[in-house]
Amino acid sequence: MEESRPERLRCLSVCAGAGGLALGLEQAGFDPVLLLDNRAVACETLRLNRPAWNVLELDLLRFDPVDHQVTYDVDLLAAGLPRVKASAAVARENSTEEIRVLEATIMLMHGVQPRALLIENVPDLVSKPAYEQIRASVATELAHLGYQHRWFVLNAKDHGVPQDRKQGILVAFKEASLGGFVPPAPGTEPPITVGQALGASMAARGWPHAAAWAAQADQVAPTLVGGSWNRGGADLGPTGSKASWARMRVNGGTVADEPPGPEFPWDLSLGVKGMVALTVEQAARLQGFPEDWVFAGRKTARYRQVGHASPPPVGRALGQAVRAALGRRA
Structure with a gap:
């Protein structure tokens, strides 16, 4: 039956x-x-x-x-x-x-x-x-x-x-x-780490340091914050969150247009300029959205939707x- x-x-x-x-x-x-x-x-x-x-x-x-x-x-x-x-x-x-x-x-x-x-x-x-x-x-x-x-x-x-x-x-x-x-x-199961969630996407454009970056990004992400709809650009949250991101070699002060390419340096002597930034799509993965879920609008509006979700x-x-x-x- x-x-x-x-x-x-x-x-x-x-x-x-x-x-x-x-x-x-x-x-x-x-x-x-x-x-x-x-x-x-x-x-x-x-x-x-x-x-x-x-x-x-x-x-x-x-x-x-x-x-x-x-x-x-x-x-x-x-x-x-x-x-x-x-x-x-x-x-x-x-x-x-x-x-x-x-x-x-x-x-x-x-x-x-x-x-x-x-x-x-x-x-x-x-x-x-x-x-x-x-x-x-x-x-x-x-x-x-x-x-x-x-x-x-x-x-x-x-x-x-x-x-x-x-x-x-x-x-x-x-x-x-x-x-x-x-x-x-x-x-x-143990929580999924940032490196496990984003390692493949960091390597998508041929960045040679993706595996090394993923290995050291061995923690869960801090809470993503969408921020105010009325002011400011897209970033990954307040000062404390940015410090947590920096420990995983992520620049929490901005949101990238695309993953790093072959030419991107991973040079900590450059400060945040030597750290990767997350894309809207990568932030969405950290929220548990499936890869085929798309977000309307320009970059800041798209990130706001992800962070508030x-x-x-x-x-x-x-x-x-x-x-x-x-x-x-x-």
Whole structure:
């Protein structure tokens, strides 16, 4: 007798960005009925990679499910939200807006009534005292709607991503499904290093030092940071991250147009000029995106999408855990 295929579930993806979380959920068996993002370049990326996906360019604060009834009663509402910063913890012009987006996602539960909720954000949101008021507000609203919830933190390096990237996760379920939810367990294999992930691409244009570089790049990457959409160029993050990259002989102050060629020196006496720089595509590999996933826009916009994305392998692991809690075979 022919084995039955796993059931495909339905999800609504908001703040979808470049599609990292949606791609991972797709691999776990969730098909999006709608993907929402407020950036044209991110929506273009989604359409380039999945022409059949229903992509809507709209600010979440203006989204009304009444106008999109396909979103009603989906199995999962998934959100890779902008990085929330508690106003008590940091003074930053965008912090209030980011908290409003989180609140809007929770309020969206009223209209959509999904069987499960999955939100990915900064790890501090889970446990730091400065975020207690936010957590309490979320808990009150979810309980009012009849959902049980759980916060936890996981690290992408434990799930096949060559990057030390801690992520704060909120899951919520209707009825008693939360009791069947088990957070993804770390893999048994050692984390993938930067050299293992990027060695072949560094050699792609004939750079003779690629193997030596890969051998010494024997750690996972520090957290990739997308940076502000409103200012600055593409680089690999703040000063501490750049120092970590420098120890792996990577110039973290820029993003390259292509991998190094035969003429590129690997001369540490030159400082950062003697270090390799990563391309957007290489940064995407460090986020766990497949090689055939393309990013729309110019270099800085493409890198911003990569740096802000949720790693697809983490989305897949989370999706599989949600499926199991919903009683669906993966």
